[in-house]
Every structure is written in structure tokens, then in C-alpha cells.
Amino acid sequence: MLELVIDARAAAISENMKVKRILPFRQRRMVGPFIFMDHAGPVTNAPATVSSLDVLPHPHIGLSTVSYLFGGKVTHRDSLGVEKIILPGEVNWMTAGSGIAHSERFEDPSALAGGELEMMQTWVALPEKDEESAPSFSNYTRDELPVFTDKDVWMRLIAGNAYGLNNDVKTHSPLFYIHAVLKPGARFGLPKEHSERGLYIVKGSIEVNGHSYQDGQMLVFSRGADPLIIAKTDTVMMLLGGEPLGDRYIWWNFVSSRKERIEQAKEDWKQGRIILPPTDNDEFIPLPDEKSKPAGGPNPEPLS
Template sequence: MLDIVIEARQAAISPSMKVKRILPFRLRRMIGPFIFMDHAGPVANIPVEDKALDVIPHPHIGLSTVSYLFDGQMTHRDSLGVEQIIRPGEVNWMTAGKGISHSERFEDPAALAGGLEMVQTWVALPEKEEEADPSFANYTPEELPVFTDTGIWMRLIAGDAFGLKNDVKTVSPLFYLHVVLQKDATFGLPKEHSERGFYIVKGSVELSDVTYPAGQMLVFTKGVDPVIRAKENTTLMLLGGEPLGERFIWWNFVSSRKERIEQAKEDWKQGRFILPPTDDKIFTPLPDDKSRPAGSSPEPQPLS
């Protein structure tokens, strides 16, 4: 059965970048290992001189960030020295492990002429991987298998689902798909994963005679095989996997141990994180605990 419907809430990740925040949600903190999900855009008419969209250097621990663009272009720089442009249909998979810092900048006006739209998720790491060395990989569309059928197009971003697999490196069982449905096409969810859901990027779907619009995430209990019908041309992001257990989240830090969050806060405050070598002139300061920064609470909260 349908477990819960999550309404996206507005949040801001930079002065001019407003996003729809889907996860974490107070009544459903994670779906499989997915602990965070933002939908940015669509943003149109971006001024050439506007740097306010940029997300300046900031830290992470205990997670992988997964960036996927529908439109536009973004430049990633991190403390490993990686500088990578990501374009629509590509995947940037950055694993923070014991600690990394990075920035996300929008530097090519021509690439933004058609607007900007992207989804970013965070995947929590298993306990044995939380202190792994940080890493980064970019995967091109040619590395991500596509399946088509009547009225259906889908790309496997990571994991395995519907018999599709790719070489995107993951460390726990999960699936993540970009799905486009034509009006009246029907679709389902992969059965091999215990926690599953989908976010409606645009369009709308019908499920058991109820219509759900864009901006909602639908989460299902194990064993249910829902029939999803597109009420119009619709784009979905499907995700899920196996649960990892309790997690704490504060600002950009995720861990199975609350004290590890406190250590990361102090490390960032004291400058013990390395900044991206080609983007080290400014950085995001540690938020005041009382400020309730986007995506966090004043104290680390368990996610399970």
C-alpha cells in the first residue's frame, strides 16, 4: 500500500537558488539509503553576471552526493583537486567518507541560456564505509543504460532495477532511475528492493483513482506493486534500496554517531578541512546552531 505522500518544501541553498526539498521529512526520514533530496529549478532568465546561484565551498562527511541535471551546466570543484563540469544526463557521484569539501558553480552563461534544472540526492554510507577515503567520479550518459517501451523511457542512474545495471560505484543495495512517461502510459516499481518511492518532477500520475501532481514523493510499503498511470507527459525520479539503520544529520554532515557530527563541526570551524585548491578564497561558515540552516536542525537528529 501507499505508505506516505511527501510534499516538497521550499528551501534555499544559495542567495538565488531556491529548491524543492523532499528529504529528509519529519515523518519519513530516509528511503533505503537516500537521506536527502533537493529539486532545483527550473530556473530561467539567469543574468550573465549573477553569481548568486553558486554554492561556495562547504564540507561533507558520511555520505555520497549524487548530482543529476535535466538542463544547464554546473562546475564541481573539490578538495581532492577534481574540477568537473556536469551536463544534462551525466552523474556526478562524490563520496565524502571521512571528509571532503566542494563547491558548485554556474560559470558558462551560454550553457545556462536554456535554463537550469537539477536533482541532488545524498546517499548515506554503511557504517564500515563512513570513514573511507573521499572520492569522486563522473559518469557520462553513454555509461548509463537506457530502456524504452511504448510510452516509456528510463535511464538507470545507479544501482540495479528492472534487470538494468551499470558501473556506477555504490556501497549498499539501492536503485535510482530517471523515468519519462507519455500520457496514459503505465509503470511500476522494482520489486527487488524493500524501500521504494518516486518523486514527480513534472506532470502528474494517477494511482488507485487518485491524482498526484508534481512536487510530491510517494513512498510504498514492501511487497506492494503499484500501477502508476501518467495523466499527462510526466517525469519521475525513482529511488530506494535497503535501510542502513539510524543516522544523524546536521547541516551537511551525516553519521551513525552523534559525536562524529560534533567532531566534523569543530573540524570545519577550526579550518581542519582542506578547501578545493582552485576555489579556496571563500567558504561557507559553520552555521550557528540556533539558525536552523536549510536541511538541518539545531541538534543532530536521528534518521531511520
């Protein structure tokens, strides 16, 4: 059965980059290992200064960031010296582990033309044994993320396994992440391989159990549910989930199973112990003011 409907909330990740924030939600912090989900764009009105969209260097621990574009271009730079332009249909998978800093720059004005810039970013929490692993980065091209089709359905498996499909994207725990496109009238079901499952409607509308849902909403289903999803219009969805990892603390850009590790990460960023990207180190996002943005308890809301 349908367990919860989450309406995306407005948030800002830079001066002019507004997003729809889906996870975490106060009634549902995680779906499988997915602890964070933002939907940016489409950017229909490019600002006079394109750099005002940029997300300056900032730190992470205890998670993997997963960036996926529908349109546009984004330049990623990180502490490892990686500099990579991600294109639509590709995946940037950065594992922070013990600590990394990265930036996301929108450096090609032509990529903003016609409202093309649109992306999803999720964070995948790491199992406890991997929380202090060495940071790493991988880019997977469209050729490495094969597309599968059925009647009125197109889908790309971004990571994990689902519907008996898999690819070579390296993950740290059982999960699935899928970009799906449905034509009107298409009938679709959720993968049954995982215990926690949800879908986010990027565009369009669907019907589940006689009720309609539209873009900007995430539907989370209970264990064992086998819902029939019917597309009412041309619809784009992101399907995600997996096996739960247990409680996590989350504060700003830090995720950990241990509250004291969050406190250490705060001090590490303040003291410059998390290295800035070597080709993007002239500016960075400072640690938020803790007086106005308290850490809270297990799984407090992420703060930007």
C-alpha cells in the same frame, strides 16, 4: 500500498538558487539509503549576477552526493583537486567518507538561457563500515548510463539495479536510482528488487489507485506493494530506494551513525581541518550558528 505522500518544501541553497526540498521529511527521514533530495530549477529568470547562484565550498562527511542534470551546466570543484563540468544526463558521484569540501558553480551564462538549468541532488548515506572511507569522486557519462525503452516509457538507470538492469556506477549498498519519462496513458510499475521504494514527480501528473498526484510530490510505498502507475500527462519521474541502513544523525551537511562524529565534523570545519578545493579556496560557507540551528536528535532536519 501507498504509505506516504511528501510535498516538496521551498528552500534556498545559495543567494539566488531556490530548490524544492523533498528529503528528509519529518515523517520519513530516508528511503532506502537516500537521506536527502533537492530539485533545483528550472531557472527561468537568470539573476543579473550569475555567481549569486553558486554554492560556495562547504563540507560533507558520511555520505555520497549524487548530482544529475536535466539541463544546463554545473562546475564541480573539490578537496581532491577535481574540477569537472557536469552535463545533462551525466552523474557526478562524490563520496565524502571521512571528509571533503566541494563547490558548485554556475559559470556559463548561456547555460541559463531559456530556463534550461535544472538538476537533482541526492545524498546517499554510507554503511557504517564505509563512513570513514577515503573521499573519492567519479563522473559517469551518458554512454555509461544506458537508456532503456518500452511502450510509452523511457528510462535511464542512474545507479544500482532495477528491473533486472544494472550499470557500472559504484555504490556502497543495495539501491536503485532512475530517471523515467512517461507518455500520457503509459502504465508503469515499481521495481521489486528492493524493500524501500519511492518516486518523485519532477513534471506532469500520475494516477495511483484512482488518486491523482502531481509535480513536486514524492510517493513512498510500503514493502511488497505493487502499485500501477498511470501517466495522466507527459510525466518525468525520479525513482529511488534500496535497503535501509539504520538510523542516521544529520546536521547541516554532515551525516553519521554516531552523534559524536557530527560534533567532531563541526569542529573540523571551524578549525580548517577539512581542506578546501585547491582551485576554489578564496571563500567558503561558515558553520551555521548553532544557537539558531540546533542539531537535535537522530535524523534532525538538515540545515542550510
